Amino acid sequence: MYGFGYAQSINDYKLVKISCKGSVFVYSLKANSWREVGMFPYRILALDPGIQLNGAIHWVVSHSTDSQIIGAFDLVEEKFWDVSPPASVKNFYGIGVFGECLCILPDTDITSHNDFWIMKSYGIKESWTKVVITIPYFRMKPLGVFENHRALLEIDGKLVVYNFIDGTCTDLVIHGIPVGIEFEVETYIESLFSPYLRLALRADIRQS
Structure with missing residues (x-):
């Protein structure tokens, strides 16, 4: 299992790898090296790539036989x-990530759902908010949020542009x-370079 993310406070990109034996390895782009940082403290439920948000990588996990939770790995600490x-x-x-908020998608193995949850304030359990849409689904994945209250969703194998104002979709x-x-x-993201750095590099090239 793995995840890739950016730690803004230390300006470093990191790749996190969890081995089949539970060892956790971190590759730092800045240091150009791998390090073993400990053991994975959860039971792995899926081999999906980790989701990056707020300088952390997130996976669906559990503690032993308890209910599912989200395990987060802080890329700085x-x-x-x-x-x-x-x-x-x-x-x-x-x-997933929906409008820069962490979101979870309910288990829909038996019946379809028409809702999902977003965490409006990162790390605060009380900020979880249910979002209801007009389309029932078995599997859904949020891909992006546009202007005018629209979002790109992958719903049951189809790409859908959904309008949250009037509940219509295309x-x-x-x-x-x-x-x-x-x-x-x-x-x-097309490049690891920020737009500001890219503009600065272009300016330097023109001056030289």
């Missing part, structure tokens, strides 16, 4: 801590991907 889900949510199949068809073909979508 290089320590784990628990993020508790809402009291009413015992099981969830995935986590299927997003991608040329070259036939309808019904299974695919996977991820968001990404």
Whole structure:
């Protein structure tokens, strides 16, 4: 299991790897080296990549046979801590980022859902808020939030642009991907360089 993220306070990118024996290894781009930092303190529930937010990597985990929780690894302190889900949510199949907020997706193995939860204030359990949409789903993944209260969602194998004002949605068809073909979508940043650094480099090149 792995995760990749940026620690802003120390300006370093780090790759976190958890071995099959539970050892935790961290690669620092700034130091260009690997270090072993301890043991994974949770039971692994899925091999999905970790979700980066607020300088931490997050996974769906559990303590022994307890209910599921979110295990967070602080990229600066290089320590784990628990993020508790809402009291009413015992099981969830995935986590994500929705509008710069951590979100959890309820377990929908038996019946479809039309809701998910977002943590409006990071790390504060009482800030979990239910979001209801007009589309029932078995599997959903938030991909991005646009202006005018719209969001890009992957719902049951389809890309959907959803409007939170009037509850309408539009299927997003991608040329070259036939309808019904299974695919996977991820968001990404084009470069590790910040726009400000890139502009500064361009200015230096022009001056030279």
